[in-house]
Amino acid sequence: QVQLVESGGGMVQAGGSLRLSCAASERTFSNYAMGWFRQAPGMTLGSVVAGISRGSATYYSDSVKGRFTIARDNAKNTVYLQMNSLKPDDTAVYYCSADTTQYPDANYVPKIQREYDYWGQGTQVTVSS
Secondary structure (H helix, E strand, O other): OOOEEEEOOEEEEOOOOEEEEEEEOOOOOOOOEEEEEEEOOOOOOOOEEEEEEEOOEEEOOOOOOOOEEEEEEHHHOEEEEEEOOOOHHHOEEEEEEEEOOOOOOOOOOOOOHHHOOEEOOOEEEEEEO
16 A cells, blocks of 8 residues: 655744655655645644645645645655745644545545545654744
């Protein structure tokens, strides 16, 4: 089965940048949805969407829109999350995920965790003030 491995997390000061990487064990395709979700420390409710990419469509939660950018290199089976202007509230474990469902609507972007089939183990991002 597909395995996803995140990397690039770490500690950064507020205002800094990080780029997360997610490497897939199998080739990815543009119609697969690839997503980044995050869960803040101690939070047990639904996580926040940090970035989703499917085809030419992307989606971001309002809290990260304009600061985060998701990008894909399908030839390398890798998806990235570029995070700029980081804030302490961005501190969380970031999880890479994949949804291989071939949705009829090419513009559909799955935004709910249960829609995704594969998950990485997460990478910690800590933003200090």
